Amino acid sequence: MSFITKPKITHPGLPKNDIGLTRRDYEGGMSTLCAGCGHDSVTAAVIEAVWGLSIRPEQLAKLSGIGCSSKTTAYFDSGGHGFNGVHGRMPSIATGAAAANRDLYYVGISGDGDTLSIGFGQFAHAIRRNVNMLYLIENNGVYGLTKGQFSASADIGSKAKRGEENKQPPVDPVMTALMLGATFVARSFSGDKEQLVPLIKAGLRHNGFALIDVLSPCVTFNDHEGSTKSYEFVRDHYDEVVHADFVPPATEITAQYAEGHALPVTLHDGSRILLRKLDPSYDPTDRTRAIGYLREKLQQGEHVTGLIYVDQSSSDFHAVNNTTATPLNQMAYEKLTPGRKGMEKIMGRYR
Amino acid sequence: MHTTANAQDRVNDFVLKLANVNGTGSASANTLLMKSMFRMGIPVMGKNYFPSNIQGLPTWYEIRVTREAYVARSGRIDIMVAMNAETYQRDVREVDPGGYLIYDSSWPRPTLLKRDDITILGVPLARMCNETFKGVRARILLKNIMYSGVLAALLEIDLDVMRALLAESYSSKKSLLDSNTQALEIGYNYAREHFPCPLPTRVARMDKTANHILIDGNTAAALGCLYAGATVGAWYPITPSTSVMDAFKSFCQKWRVDPETGKNNYLIVQAEDELAAIGAVIGASWNGARAFTPTSGPGISLMNEFIGLAYYAEIPAVLFDIQRVGPSTGMPTRTQQGDIMLAAYASHGDTRHVLLFPANPEECFHQAIDAFDLAERLQTPVFVLSDLDIGMNDWMCPVLDWDESYKPDRGKVLTKAQIENLPTKFHRYLDLDEDAIPYRTLPGVHPKGAYFTRGSGHNQYGGYTEDAAEYQIVLDRLRRKFERAKSLVPKALIDASGNQAAIVSVGSSDGAVREALDILKSRGVTLDYMRIRAFPFGPDVEKFLASHSLLFIVEQNRDAQLRSLLTLETPIEKHKLRSILHYSGLPISSSCIVDGVLAELGNEKRLVNSG
Numbered sequence: 001m002s003f004i005t006k007p008k009i010t011h012p013g014l015p016k017n018d019i020g021l022t023r024r025d026y027e028g029g030m031s032t033l034c035a036g037c038g039h040d041s042v043t044a045a046v047i048e049a050v051w052g053l054s055i056r057p058e059q060l061a062k063l064s065g066i067g068c069s070s071k072t073t074a075y076f077d078s079g080g081h082g083f084n085g086v087h088g089r090m091p092s093i094a095t096g097a098a099a100a101n102r103d104l105y106y107v108g109i110s111g112d113g114d115t116l117s118i119g120f121g122q123f124a125h126a127i128r129r130n131v132n133m134l135y136l137i138e139n140n141g142v143y144g145l146t147k148g149q150f151s152a153s154a155d156i157g158s159k160a161k162r163g164e165e166n167k168q169p170p171v172d173p174v175m176t177a178l179m180l181g182a183t184f185v186a187r188s189f190s191g192d193k194e195q196l197v198p199l200i201k202a203g204l205r206h207n208g209f210a211l212i213d214v215l216s217p218c219v220t221f222n223d224h225e226g227s228t229k230s231y232e233f234v235r236d237h238y239d240e241v242v243h244a245d246f247v248p249p250a251t252e253i254t255a256q257y258a259e260g261h262a263l264p265v266t267l268h269d270g271s272r273i274l275l276r277k278l279d280p281s282y283d284p285t286d287r288t289r290a291i292g293y294l295r296e297k298l299q300q301g302e303h304v305t306g307l308i309y310v311d312q313s314s315s316d317f318h319a320v321n322n323t324t325a326t327p328l329n330q331m332a333y334e335k336l337t338p339g340r341k342g343m344e345k346i347m348g349r350y351r
Numbered sequence: 352m353h354t355t356a357n358a359q360d361r362v363n364d365f366v367l368k369l370a371n372v373n374g375t376g377s378a379s380a381n382t383l384l385m386k387s388m389f390r391m392g393i394p395v396m397g398k399n400y401f402p403s404n405i406q407g408l409p410t411w412y413e414i415r416v417t418r419e420a421y422v423a424r425s426g427r428i429d430i431m432v433a434m435n436a437e438t439y440q441r442d443v444r445e446v447d448p449g450g451y452l453i454y455d456s457s458w459p460r461p462t463l464l465k466r467d468d469i470t471i472l473g474v475p476l477a478r479m480c481n482e483t484f485k486g487v488r489a490r491i492l493l494k495n496i497m498y499s500g501v502l503a504a505l506l507e508i509d510l511d512v513m514r515a516l517l518a519e520s521y522s523s524k525k526s527l528l529d530s531n532t533q534a535l536e537i538g539y540n541y542a543r544e545h546f547p548c549p550l551p552t553r554v555a556r557m558d559k560t561a562n563h564i565l566i567d568g569n570t571a572a573a574l575g576c577l578y579a580g581a582t583v584g585a586w587y588p589i590t591p592s593t594s595v596m597d598a599f600k601s602f603c604q605k606w607r608v609d610p611e612t613g614k615n616n617y618l619i620v621q622a623e624d625e626l627a628a629i630g631a632v633i634g635a636s637w638n639g640a641r642a643f644t645p646t647s648g649p650g651i652s653l654m655n656e657f658i659g660l661a662y663y664a665e666i667p668a669v670l671f672d673i674q675r676v677g678p679s680t681g682m683p684t685r686t687q688q689g690d691i692m693l694a695a696y697a698s699h700g701d702t703r704h705v706l707l708f709p710a711n712p713e714e715c716f717h718q719a720i721d722a723f724d725l726a727e728r729l730q731t732p733v734f735v736l737s738d739l740d741i742g743m744n745d746w747m748c749p750v751l752d753w754d755e756s757y758k759p760d761r762g763k764v765l766t767k768a769q770i771e772n773l774p775t776k777f778h779r780y781l782d783l784d785e786d787a788i789p790y791r792t793l794p795g796v797h798p799k800g801a802y803f804t805r806g807s808g809h810n811q812y813g814g815y816t817e818d819a820a821e822y823q824i825v826l827d828r829l830r831r832k833f834e835r836a837k838s839l840v841p842k843a844l845i846d847a848s849g850n851q852a853a854i855v856s857v858g859s860s861d862g863a864v865r866e867a868l869d870i871l872k873s874r875g876v877t878l879d880y881m882r883i884r885a886f887p888f889g890p891d892v893e894k895f896l897a898s899h900s901l902l903f904i905v906e907q908n909r910d911a912q913l914r915s916l917l918t919l920e921t922p923i924e925k926h927k928l929r930s931i932l933h934y935s936g937l938p939i940s941s942s943c944i945v946d947g948v949l950a951e952l953g954n955e956k957r958l959v960n961s962g
């Protein structure tokens with residue numbers, strides 16, 4: 001079996017973005033996931049967002065670990081380089097890649113297994129470094145690719161397909177990210193494109209580490225009754241607290257919002273996220289209160305979605321490291337070597 | 352005074368050992384002593400035997416003064432400065448007959464002084480320090496400088512050279528310079544007054560160190576990374592590799608900060624562990640930066656999965672393995688050549704890697720640069736297998752010169768224009784030039800150059816595959832690529848004069864072998880010698896092995912790892928090989944090799960005679 005490429009048929013009527021490309025220009029190889037898998041909807045949302053942002057296809061670097069979710073980097077943007085690394089270690093590859101070239105957009109796609117068990121350490125440290133990347137977890141509560149074992153995000157009491165009940169407490173990536181100081185934390189649902197697409201746009205434009213935990217049901221191993229990561233359960237128990245609309249630079253905000261309900265956040269490049277608060281008492285710029293709010297809601301059996309926390313003021317990986325503006329992979333050798341004169345000077349210390 | 356050896360013999364040819372407690376500041380005195388003799392034109396070698404501890408455990412420093420410029424341990428001790436009560440008895444025992452022992456006689460320890468074949472010299476160091484200096488810490492530190500002064504008188508080290516060195520160290524701290532100079536002189540004067548100075552064991556000016564430096568291998572390796580144009584370094588601290596990144600950082604702070612913007616033309620990631628360190632190196636190299644990670648055995652063990660990914664997905668990566676004593680945590684501050692097999696085949700499945708074996712700091716510098724060129728040319732991980740002895744000890748080597756014409760070999764990377772003009776889609780793993788090395792593209796350059804990097808099965812076009820034939824095409828090319836490396840890696844160094852028997856060694860065993868060859872020659876045994884500098888072994892190595900009937904493989908590990916690799920990777924007949932193994936954790940000495948060779952030759956003769 002070799003790599004399947006989708007036949008490229010261009011419809012002249014397809015809408016074009018600012019750089020003259022259609023959505024089809026952002027597609028990738030044919031998905032080999034199960035029909036109905038939530039991950040495919042996330043792929044579609046990524047395509048929509050990247051097309052909408054008019055990012056040049058080669059400007060996006062796609063990184064992933066191992067799992068059904070991690071396979072999806074092959075299913076969009078075939079004009080950008082992809083890297084399917086090893087299980088749970090995508091964040092370190094992303095860190096190195098971002099170190100080498102600060103000018104690209106990095107999207108990391110991972111699973112709940114890839115991120116929350118084998119890759120928990122790397123996930124945490126990519127957040128601590130505030131690597132400038134969008135990190136998407138396609139969270140289905142199971143290890144899909146190894147056939148349905150519980151993952152670390154499985155809720156207590158959630159039932160496996162054959163009835164076994166999970167007894168260990170889950171790791172919540174959103175709570176974890178908040179605790180670790182992540183500067184952009186969101187939760188969404190693969191079935192809610194309207195919510196997810198603007199979040200992806202904002203996350204890509206965010207200066208620093210942007211996490212979106214996307215509930216993405218596994219139809220084959222975790223979509224039955226008794227599962228807390230099924231389509232039905234997520235629809236019933238996940239509620240949006242802050243809706244984010246992405247507003248490109250130099251676009252007027254036209255819609256009307258009730259007093260106290262709208263909060264514009266300006267991103268590094270001048271674009272804005274317009275936050276529509278569904279609970280007026282909620283403040284997505286207050287980390288401590290966000291954590292409290294999430295806890296409270298969870299006790300009531302509700303999972304909060306939307307743009308839960310955002311901070312545009314903190315320094316990203318390159319700012320912390322005081323790196324030069326020119327991508328390191330493009331520095332001329334002459335700028336990097338002290339040369340012969342330099343060597344003479346250096347040798348003086350060791351004579 | 353008791354003397355057994357001919358006194359004349361010991362001028363510029365002796366070993367001085369300093370026994371201390373770690374954390375008491377003895378390092379600066381060690382450097383002062385060694386460097387002052389070096390500046391007098393006398394070849395010196397320093398070895399630091401330190402504990403894996405911050406304060407309070409025994410530490411020794413050995414300075415070999417060697418007019419022949421040997422670089423290994425000789426195995427003898429002529430002068431012991433015994434400053435550690437804890438190890439005093441053992442230190443007294445170690446001195447060779449006819450030697451000297453210097454101790455702090457502030458509190459007499461008569462019961463311990465039980466040897467009449469050596470000369471014992473007591474100096475009331477603590478008492479004199481307490482009388483002269485204020486502050487507990489200052490007194491402890493200055494005691495070291497004071498015994499340096501004692502040694503200056505006994506060994507006839509030029510006091511002005513020592514004063515000048517102190518002035519360099521404390522150029523901005525006048526008060527420290529004054530107290531240090533005072534301590535030095537107190538020690539010096541005490542010795543002149545109380546002992547017949549100089550001793551027959553002493554130094555005399557030479558001119559054998561001009562155009563030489565004293566440098567450790569880790570600093571030299573870091574300098575190599577700087578000159579290779581490495582921009583990304585990722586690491587997790589581990590002895591004895593830590594000083595590679597420390598040195599790289601300080602070189603970068605001096606040479607890699609843009610004078611106009613104040614911005615850094617480098618980025619160092621202190622990773623959360625070695626898995627992340629190698630992951631970052633792979634990510635950065637994939638993205639077209641020169642990236643490296645320094646580590647030691649435990650780190651390589653952790654990195655195995657990623658190393659296989661870089662091998663199979665053909666991503667350059669440079670790893671410095673500063674070997675220490677294993678297995679497991681082992682003895683972190685002792686040296687060994689114990690990672691040869693680990694590195695050669697690191698990771699699961701059919702993997703094999705390019706290894707470089709520096710023997711001294713000079714080679715650490717050059718092979719660091721070679722490593723980047725080879726990694727990018729061959730699109731594969733390259734290991735520089737140094738060790739604690741090379742990495743952390745100061746070695747005398749020729750001043751490093753820089754050839755301004757050097758251009759990094761960035762390998763087969765397509766430019767934007769080349770991608771634009773491709774007649775077809777870009778195919779990542781196609782052997783277009785039939786040299787087993789495919790072309791690669793970098794992210795962000797051109798959409799036509801995009802491909803998918805994966806550690807899962809892939810065909811030569813870069814596509815996912817589970818097809819046997821497609822998989823094998825790529826795997827077989829990787830095998831051919833490794834064959835090609837044979838002609839690109841540094842050649843072995845060979846000293847041959849038609850002898851039937853020869854020594855083969857690697858890395859830091861070289862110094863001891865060279866000295867052993869001289870000693871053996873003086874006893875009528877001449878041997879050829881080959882020092883292997885890289886894996887895969889080239890035709891030069893095979894030819895040397897084939898043309899000798901008896902080969903001593905000298906290495907510093909228990910399991911004869913170099914010998915194993917030679918038997919696996921060359922057609923050498925096993926019965927020709929004899930191992931000389933040293934794995935105490937201390938650097939191998941020439942006497943160990945001389946004894947090993949002579950014992951074996953004795954056996955051979957007996958065999959021949961009885962046959």
Ligand SMILES: Cc1ncc(C[n+]2csc(CCOP(=O)(O)OP(=O)(O)O)c2C)c(N)n1
Nearest residue numbers: 067068069087111112113114142143144145
């Ligand atoms: C080192 C290692 N251990 C185990 C595996 C097997 N493995 C592959 S994917 C996977 C779990 C993936 O789960 P998740 O990240 O949640 O992805 P999903 O398939 O659910 O999308 C495991 C355990 C592996 N590839 N590598």
Ligand code: SF4
Nearest residue numbers: 034037068144218219
């Ligand atoms: S097993 Fe589950 S996660 Fe994997 S592709 Fe099928 S539905 Fe998706």
Ligand SMILES: [Mg+2]
Nearest residue numbers: 111112140142
């Ligand atoms: Mg999963």
